Amino acid sequence: MRGDALAELAALLADRTRAEICLALLDGRAWTPGELAAHARVAPSTVSEHLNRLVAGGLLVRRTQGRHRYAQFASPGAAQLVEDLAAHADPAAERPSTLRAATAATALARGRTCYDHLAGRLGVGLADALIARGLLDDTAGFALTPAGTAWFAQELAFAPGPSRRPVARACLDWTERRSHLAGQAGAHLRTCFAERGWITGSGTGRAVRVTPQGRAALCDLLSATW
Amino acid sequence: MRGDALAELAALLADRTRAEICLALLDGRAWTPGELAAHARVAPSTVSEHLNRLVAGGLLVRRTQGRHRYAQFASPGAAQLVEDLAAHADPAAERPSTLRAATAATALARGRTCYDHLAGRLGVGLADALIARGLLDDTAGFALTPAGTAWFAQELAFAPGPSRRPVARACLDWTERRSHLAGQAGAHLRTCFAERGWITGSGTGRAVRVTPQGRAALCDLLSATW
DNA sequence: CGCACCCTTCGGCCGCGGCCGAAACGTCGT
């Protein structure tokens, strides 16, 4: 293979600010340019240019939502690459990872929060189940069907608030590469499930675990199994 | 962790010439600056500076031998890092690797030639066995003991040639991170073993396999098992 | 012992690229 390709890829991470950005993104969240600028202590315009390069290089993708343009990893492989490099660059930070991060990573992949809603395999699985039952329409983004609106109201006591925030919205999942449910309905799932004791935050991070009661309830409610 | 460390590591590979060097070194051989300069099409002085950076960064180590100063990877982990990056930079080149390179890599780690002598676990194991039997002295580099000289002459029909090349020399092994036997005696082991049918070159590369007869003979000769 | 060769260090040139501020664009909220 040509060295140019390798050098080009490495150059993406060979800048302090871009490295800082990728390290921040390693938490799996999607960050806005403004957040990243504050985090890396540079001007927003600078971050914008860096994001352009990282996207062009295939490491990141952008998702535009209102006046925000979130950035996140393009693939688990890209994130993995950054993690490998970071581990080699700072072996000390790897130590606590060896066992803990491995389980933490699988826990995050299993289920986690994404801002205020549920993501990971749990989030994607929920969305799949809702679609399969005809409660969620995924033909153009995500939208609750009439049956879905009724179901949310009856089963989960959900009534859309007056906010302009969309009721249902598709949110691309980093680990699963598929969409999970965000928006008011997505946020309601999280709070409602937590109130009913169906899910618990496991550990300090954003990982989420389904309780035995939750497993039974969800199985009953959606014919879904976790 | 700080982004600086990650950026610094990535910067090592973020240059076309350095990337070319590392890619060349991926074959496990130790290259001279001159060879690398010809390979990368730059002046020797340029390569020299690049090697300085790569060594300072911990990716490479140098081994000086006569008027040559060979460069090779500092550790299997460093080589792995470059391979990971290269695979991500050029996924097409990865395809033939998936199965073949995996087995090839283990084959190389098991036994291979290093210029004209034996390396890998095979080479390191041979050196260990010779030391254990008091035939090879490793207190200051490698040197044949009187018993070793007699043993090489009797068992392997080895007589040192008139060349100025040292009879025994330690050669740092890339995969094993320990020394194997080079020099006239090391080269003789290889040719003699091959003549007797104890080893065969497996495949097109530099991988070497011990034949069943070789296994028995070596076990008999050195109480060593491969 | 001296020549030839390999490699390194040094000095200088040049271009790439990161940084910022100003200005343009689009979205949200009133």
Add this chain to the structure above:
DNA sequence: ACGACGTTTCGGCCGCGGCCGAAGGGTGCG
């Protein structure tokens, strides 16, 4: 519709770093 805000593009500055050629060691060979 208008102002506020988040983001991007553009222009310009500056410094880092890759490149080479020349000069200076160290090693091997005759």
